Amino acid sequence: MEEKCHVLNVRSNITHQEIEFDNQETHNGNPIQLDSLDMEFLNEIKVGKGETQRSGENVYGHKIGWLPQILRQDDMKFVFRYCYPMELPIGPIYNHLSKVVNHNYEKCKQDKSMDIRLVELAEKFDQSKKLKVKLARKFIENYFPKDDEIGENALIETKKEIKNLRKMIYDEFYLLNKWENNSIVGDDELARKLFLDGCTILQFIMSYLTSGLTEFGISRHIEALMVEDLFMLQNQIPFQVIVLLLKFTKHESHLDLKRKIIVFIQSTQAFRNDKLEGNWNTKEDCDDFLKIKNGYCEGAYVHLLSLLHSYIEECFNLSCDCGTMLVKIMCCMLYDFIFHYFISRTICYQLLxxxxxxxxxxxxxxxxxxxxxxxxxxxxxxxxxxxxxxxxxxxxxxxxxxxxxxxxxxxxxxxxxxxxxxxxxxxxxxxxxxxxxxxxxxxxxxxxxxxxxxxxxxxxxxxxxxxxxxxxxxxxxxxxxxxxxxxxxxxxxxxxxxxxxxxxxxFSSPWTVLSLFAASLILSLTATQTYFTIYSKCTLTD
Structure with a gap:
């Protein structure tokens, strides 16, 4: 016990001496000075270091290929399970993945840090290229005019717009458990691949709506998976590519193609709103739905998934008339006033x-x-x-x-x-x-x-x-x-x-209702009979 008290006294003396030393150092005219690292630390707080990254996330959030931090965690299990295609890969992410894996195939297969599903996806993507070429060829034959039989004008326009199209794509992709720069794909190569993917999407939509995908050897099961693939987050191309291709198709096909795209989006979503079902007979209605204005997309970062999201948001009919909203707010305020000062304080209300x-x-x-x-x-x-x-x-x-x-x-x-x-x-x-x-x-x-x-x-x-x-x-x-x-x-x-x-x-069952009705009828007849019996006796007595 004495030893324990001695230890406590020693510790208290040390603490007391330390406090006296700090006060003496401060009061002797030698205040603690901040060095350059301390000043740099304070300046970082002042200018808000790290805010640029967050604001950048909001800006890049619309771009194809960008992923928020939460989706990159746990080895991208969320992204692989839901956001990658299974049968019909399109877009710059597929192009980049195929190139990275093909250039380093053996290394990627041996790399334990790389998810083996990336290699499997890249192999499947390469196999699907033949199908994409067939679909694109069919679209060019059916919808491009005779003076542009192989789609030269559309490809030239795509190459002209490639700088703007690249701005719609995030400059890095999250692959191999790290960020990969997509500048490995040049502008000309990217233009060719976007042209191929755009023609593939359009022909797939046309054939899907006319039940013509069996021509390409696509079964019903694979067809359903491909439809889902076109709305995967990591399987998109800028919708501006589709708009550019539509500009160079036959004039008589413009409206029909736009209408088919809208019908395709409507048919693949699960929400129903009868008020939004339309015939889409005019160019203005179709352009308004597809966010097209003067031959260009109004939104800089529009793709098929974003169009589906916009349609679903309209299906929910979240907007409300301002006058109706004002009346509702006033009624709620009046009800809250009456409820708080009168109703809620009654004993009856508290019991019920x-x-x-x-x-x-x-x-x-x-x-x-x-x-x-x-x-x-x-x-x-x-x-x-x-x-x-x-x-x-x-x-x-x-x-x-x-x-x-x-x-x-x-x-x-x-x-x-x-x-x-x-x-x-x-x-x-x-x-x-x-x-x-x-x-x-x-x-x-x-x-x-x-x-x-x-x-x-x-x-x-x-x-x-x-x-x-x-x-x-x-x-x-x-x-x-x-x-x-x-x-x-x-x-x-x-x-x-x-x-x-x-x-x-x-009262949930009709039999209980009938039983209640029968019981009520019997009681009424019994009461009537009793009344007349008593009334007749009274009459006879009189």
């Missing part, structure tokens, strides 16, 4: 309201919420019958084998956008994960005509949404947060839950 966690379609149904398909594409919630029941409207959605890849690529695309951009697909995925927990939830949505399940079972669909929801981060701006809050408000009304559960228990 209380927080309760609900997190599935079945639980929401027990709270009096019904699910219905939305014709205008909006996700909305509205209370009815004195706030006892509620309607949740959702856009009809088709679940099939390609749903996961499509949604994850759209989510990855939204992750590449600036922070102030809306993320409707990520918001929708998180919302569906909020609703779906088990296969019974999928069954209820399917019966309500909100979901069309083309998978083998409802359990597979529930698993799909749960997996996607767990792999996605919460969006910066949740487009459907107001709907979640309205649902939670509905679920906080105890009296509504009691009435809904009573109705579900006693």
């Amino acid at each position: 309201h209380g927080r309760q966690d609900f997190r599935s379609v079945q639980e929401f149904k027990s709270a009096g919420i019904e699910f219905k398909p939305s014709n205008d594409g909006r996700i909305s919630f509205r209370s009815k019958i004195l706030n006892i029941k509620g309607n949740l409207k959702l856009p009809p959605f088709v679940v099939d084998e390609g749903t996961k890849r499509k949604l994850m690529n759209l989510v990855a695309y939204e992750m590449c956008q600036p922070l102030d951009e809306r993320e409707p697909v990520t918001s929708y995925v998180k919302f569906m994960d909020f609703l779906i927990d088990k296969e019974e939830d999928v069954k209820e949505l399917r019966v309500s005509r909100v979901l069309r399940n083309r998978l083998s079972s409802d359990a597979d669909a529930a698993k799909l949404f749960n997996e996607i929801g767990s792999e996605c981060f919460n969006p910066q701006i949740d487009c459907f947060q107001h709907v979640k809050e309205a649902i939670e408000e509905q679920c906080s009304r105890k009296y509504a839950i009691w009435v809904a559960q009573f109705y579900e228990k006693h």
Whole structure:
């Protein structure tokens, strides 16, 4: 014990001496001086070193080939699983990958730091080149005029625009677990490859819509995978290439080609909005959808995946009329005032309201919420019958084998956008994960005509949404947060839950309704008979 006290006294003396020494050094007129490294450190903070990189990420987020930091982690498992093509590789990333692997084939196969899937992809990409040449040749024969039988004018225009096209492509690609400079591909070579890919895409779309891909030896299964490949994040070319090719096709084919591209985008997405279905009979309508103005894309970084994303955002119909929004805000403010100062303070309200966690379609149904398909594409919630029941409207959605890849690529695309951009697909995925927990939830949505399940079972669909929801981060701006809050408000009304559960228990089946009607009828007849019996006796007595 004495030894321990001695040690503590020694330590306290040392600490006390150190403090006295520091104070003495400071008070003796010898203040601590900052050296050049300290000044450099403070200057870096002042000028904001590191901010340029983040702002650069927002700028490069639209460019083909750019990946945010979160998608590069864990050996690019996310990117390989969802964002790389399986059968139809196109774009500068494929060109760069093939060149890197082919020049260093043996080295790449022996390099343990390189994912073997990169080598396998490069080998598959080389095999697909013959198919791309066949598709491109068919397009040139069918759609280019006779005075340009081999597409010379279109290739010349592509080479003229290659400087601008290269600006739409990120200057490095994330391959081999590191960044690779894509300057290994020269301007002329890049122009030729973009020309080939553009013709391939257009002919594939034409043949797909006319069921003519069997001519190229493409089976139904491979066809479905190729359609998915055209909307992969890491399998894109600037849409400006497509626009340039359209300028040099036959004049009578211009409108038909544009219309087919729009129909192709609409047919491959799973959301439905009846108000956006059109015939696209005019050039102006087609150009407006494809973001074409005066022969050029309005957006500098447009490609097929971004067009699909824009269409889905329109399907959700997120925009709202300013006048309608103002009225809603005023009504909400008035309701909040009355609720806070009058309703919420009453004992009756406190007894009939209380927080309760609900997190599935079945639980929401027990709270009096019904699910219905939305014709205008909006996700909305509205209370009815004195706030006892509620309607949740959702856009009809088709679940099939390609749903996961499509949604994850759209989510990855939204992750590449600036922070102030809306993320409707990520918001929708998180919302569906909020609703779906088990296969019974999928069954209820399917019966309500909100979901069309083309998978083998409802359990597979529930698993799909749960997996996607767990792999996605919460969006910066949740487009459907107001709907979640309205649902939670509905679920906080105890009296509504009691009435809904009573109705579900006693009136959900037509047999219980008939039984109640029969019992009521029997009681009414019995009461009538009793009344007349008593009344007749009283009359006789009188």
